[in-house]
Amino acid sequence: MLFTPTVIMNLLRKPATRQYPFTVRDPFPNYRGELYIDIDGCIFCGTCARKCPSQCIEVDKEQGLWTCDPHACVYCGICRDTCPTKCLHMKDVHRKPLTEKTMMVEKGEPPKPKKKAAETAPKAETSKAEAEPKADDADKAESKKK
Numbered sequence: 625m626l627f628t629p630t631v632i633m634n635l636l637r638k639p640a641t642r643q644y645p646f647t648v649r650d651p652f653p654n655y656r657g658e659l660y661i662d663i664d665g666c667i668f669c670g671t672c673a674r675k676c677p678s679q680c681i682e683v684d685k686e687q688g689l690w691t692c693d694p695h696a697c698v699y700c701g702i703c704r705d706t707c708p709t710k711c712l713h714m715k716d717v718h719r720k721p722l723t724e725k726t727m728m729v730e731k732g733e734p735p736k737p738k739k740k741a742a743e744t745a746p747k748a749e750t751s752k753a754e755a756e757p758k759a760d761d762a763d764k765a766e767s768k769k770k
């Protein structure tokens with residue numbers, strides 16, 4: 625009869641489990657659920673693709689395409705944490721089970737290519753050439769004074 629107090633306690637306590645799926649627990653703060661992207665904030669740097677341990681993200685900078693295989697995602701949150709523009713987010717629920725394989729494909733505005741040094745060099749020469757006539761003008765103005 626040593627266990628009688630335990631039996632009585634268990635009869636009086638509330639159940640330690642929930643009647644899932646009828647009773648669903650509230651998610652914890654910073655829960656790592658379904659991944660989504662705010663494509664307008666993406667600069668297509670590729671950091672998320674390089675850091676992803678399951679290699680399920682692809683970034684095409686030329687086309688402005690961000691692709692993710694959600695079935696390969698392990699919900700680690702590394703992509704979200706390392707994104708420099710903080711445009712990756714995770715919902716507080718997991719993705720619903722699917723019967724067919726899907727891909728997340730988001731199209732954004734690809735970054736404009738930076739101008740090469742060769743393209744900017746003629747401008748510098750032109751501005752130099754523009755500066756020289758001004759010096760001549762100054763000489764002419766001085767000779768007129770004389």
Ligand code: SF4
Nearest residue numbers: 666667669670672707
């Ligand atoms: S790390 Fe962020 S900004 Fe860079 S490609 Fe991924 S989602 Fe876009």
Ligand code: SF4
Nearest residue numbers: 676697698700701703
């Ligand atoms: S949460 Fe982890 S596994 Fe999923 S896409 Fe991001 S880095 Fe990859």
